[in-house]
Amino acid sequence: MKLNPTTEKFVLHWGEMGSKWGVNRTVAQIHALLYLIGKPMNAEEIVETLGVARSNVSNSIKELQSLNLVQTTHILGDRRDYFTTNTDVWALARVIMEERYKRELAPTVAFLDELIHSPEFSHENKEVQGRIKDTHLFMESISTWLNEIIKLSTPTLAKLLKLGTAVQKFLK
Incomplete structure (x- = not known):
């Protein structure tokens, strides 16, 4: 998924702020992406969108889940896990x-x-x-x-x- 310039700037900035808040940059970027997109995304979509390693996405998702910021969901007919966050x-x-x-x-x-x-x-x-x-x-x-x-x-x-x-x- 190609991000619009504003979304990309927000995600990049959130990643930089994440490191100041005590979380890994990729963790913060994934959360920002899920927050702004507002729809479930699977790990491959996140990898493609952010251009980060699959293992980094997996570890980051686990950390976000441990912080209760990301939930796993499923889409009918698709066996993959999808991830969402609250948009409020x-x-x-x-x-x-x-x-x-x-x-x-x-x-x-x-x-x-x-x-x-x-x-x-x-x-x-x-x-x-x-x-x-x-x-x-x-x-x-x-x-x-x-x-x-x-x-x-x-x-x-x-x-x-x-x-x-x-x-x-x-x-x-």
Whole structure:
């Protein structure tokens, strides 16, 4: 499949951003392609469109599936696997937030909790104890906030984001 110039630019940019977000460039490009095309694609179509190795596509699809960003589907009369992603950017953002929470925030909160409750913690100097407790409280607060944000309806979340720093008025 030959991509239109705008689609190609988006896919290339998303790939570059992916590496800054901690995912492989091809992983991000495949996700961007599936998102923009909005229809199921099989691995061969993805290989042909992006010009990457079949093994790279297979590994990238597995990673996207582990992140809950890509699903496998089938087309009647075709034995191949086809891949899709949600085309609702808000739903994708929620999935990404949930996955990042599970992989990054939750383990850190658990580690800090375990550290604070370990026998050796009481032997640490008070400044270090205070910083670790502050970090734990901060990470718990971020986790709670993120889990609440994920539950908001899309219109409510959109309004909240549009408020930006104006939200300060409501907090005074």
